[in-house]
Amino acid sequence: MVDADQTFVIVGGGLAGAKAAETLRAEGFNGRVILIGDERDYPYERPPLSKGYLTGAKERDSAFVHEAAWYARHDIELHLGQSVTAVDREAHTVRLGDGTVIRYDKLLLATGAEPRRLDIPGTELAGVHHLRRLAHADRLRQVLASLGRDNGHLVIAGAGWIGLEVAAAARGYGAEVTVVESDPTPLHRVLGPELGQLFADLHTDHGVRFHFGARFTEIVGQDGMVLAVRTDDGEEHPAHAVLAAIGAAPRTALAENSGLALVDRADGGGIAVDESLRTSDPDVFAAGDVAAAHHPLLHTRLRVEHWANALNGGPAAARAMLGQHVSYDRVPYFFSDQYDLGMEYSGWAPPGSYDQVVVRGDTGKREFIAFWLKEGRVLAGMNVNVWDVTDPVQQLIRARKPVDPDALADASVPLESLIA
Incomplete structure (x- = not known):
């Protein structure tokens, strides 16, 4: 049971943290919601950083998850430009860089990832x-x-x-x-x-x-x-x-120092969470880039560093914090825009996991859908300059049943007809 006297603390001022705070209010939670971020900017989405904002096609404000006034209207307490230096799980507190101690009833770690550094001479140069x-x-x-x-x-x-x-x-x-x-x-x-x-x-x-x-x-x-x-x-x-x-490395220092279970770097790293995004501590959750979740559909543990995982994982964690039943089984998804090429990728097909690649369309014109298969089952699909096919592609992945490769490659055969 969640009551108005409870305090939910979110560490991480990115998309996952902001969407978690939004979801807590949308689901009716009227206790304290405290969002702590180590950047001075309000929570923002990362895709514009390498896409629209970087290219000059969009303004800086397009990256922000909510306008600044939204947080006050929804009674979200913001601590921006503040790092969390310690989590005391026994006392249920977090300590900020300025010495402030905040007590929590539920805690969400959405600390994201940081860029891997080049370990070579010259990295200190200004350029x-x-x-x-x-x-x-x-x-x-x-x-x-x-x-x-x-x-x-x-x-x-x-x-x-x-x-x-x-x-x-x-x-x-x-x-x-x-x-x-x-x-x-x-x-x-x-x-x-x-x-x-x-x-x-x-x-x-x-x-x-x-x-x-x-x-x-x-x-x-x-x-x-x-x-x-x-x-x-x-x-x-x-x-x-x-x-x-x-590449990027998950920011797991807080979790590690507080004794939470982690995943080995060789297996992708991150904070180990179950399908409800709960860590080894029942009052602590993790979402976004830092969370290595047991995936109930794919039957493996995955850490996904893409926008959709933050967008959907933050709300899933918020609902789990409220005591709702959550089984976070979203098909991994990401997109990219490069010149006149736009693409969307759904699924999970790491090297060695597939035995066939089937293409529907024309790769020469860069208008096609590619499918990665294992024993006829669709593991992943990527549509390039072909739109409105994400739903059937993800349904094929979810079906986890063999599909005729010839039919899959035939653009005259509707994808929907291949879904078992």
Whole structure:
């Protein structure tokens, strides 16, 4: 039973935390809701940071989850620009960086992730960037515009989603771009070689240079500024700015220091939670990038670092905090926009998990749907410049039953007719 005297504390001022607070009020909780974020900005969504806001197509305010006045109207107590330094699970308290101690009845950890750092000489130079926070995007947007005006060169470490989206944004400003990637294709560990080459071709067509099979070894500078990047195969790439886009690590320090169960880094890391997003402590929950949840549909533990997981995971955790039955079984979903290519990906098909890739449509025109199958069952689907198919793709994944690959590849066969 939840009553008005209870206090629910949310640590993390991102999308998951903001949507959790919104859901608590929408579900009728009238106790205290305290949202703590270590950034001074109001909670915001991250996709605009590498998409619309970075490219200049959208204004900064487009990233915010709610307008500033929304929090006061819904009696959400905000502590912005404040870090939480400790969680005392026995006392049911959190301690802030300024020494303030706040008691909680239920606690949600939505602490997100932080960019992985390059462990090489030269990372202290002024022209080395990461992209995770709105302040990073503010700075990088100005840098890309300057590079475009001055015919400057950006070198990116990593050909994952962030690396590719920033490459597209940089080319939009007119900057020269080189992407260094240790794998043989972009997105190799997500899409495999079958589809990774498509993204290599897309960016090459727009003037991006790739250097595959190599890693950064040093960032060379002079007078504190970037001059070049050296790689482990002896190459040197001129650079005026560098972006490290080599992934993100879940921010688990609070959970670890308080004794909550974690998942090994080799298995993806994160805070271990059950299908209701409850941690090893019944009064502590976790959602968003930091949560490694047991997935009731896929029968495995997953940590998903994408917008939809924060959007849906925060509300799911809030309902579980209120004592509602929750089985968080959303099909993983993410999207990307690069130049004139828009894509949506649903499912989970890591390398080695599938035995066939089926394509419906025309990859040459970049208008198609790709499906990853295991013994005829659809594990994942990606639609590229083909729209309004996410629902049937996810239904095929949920069905977990064999599908005729020939029918799946035949665009004249409605996807809906293949759902068992």
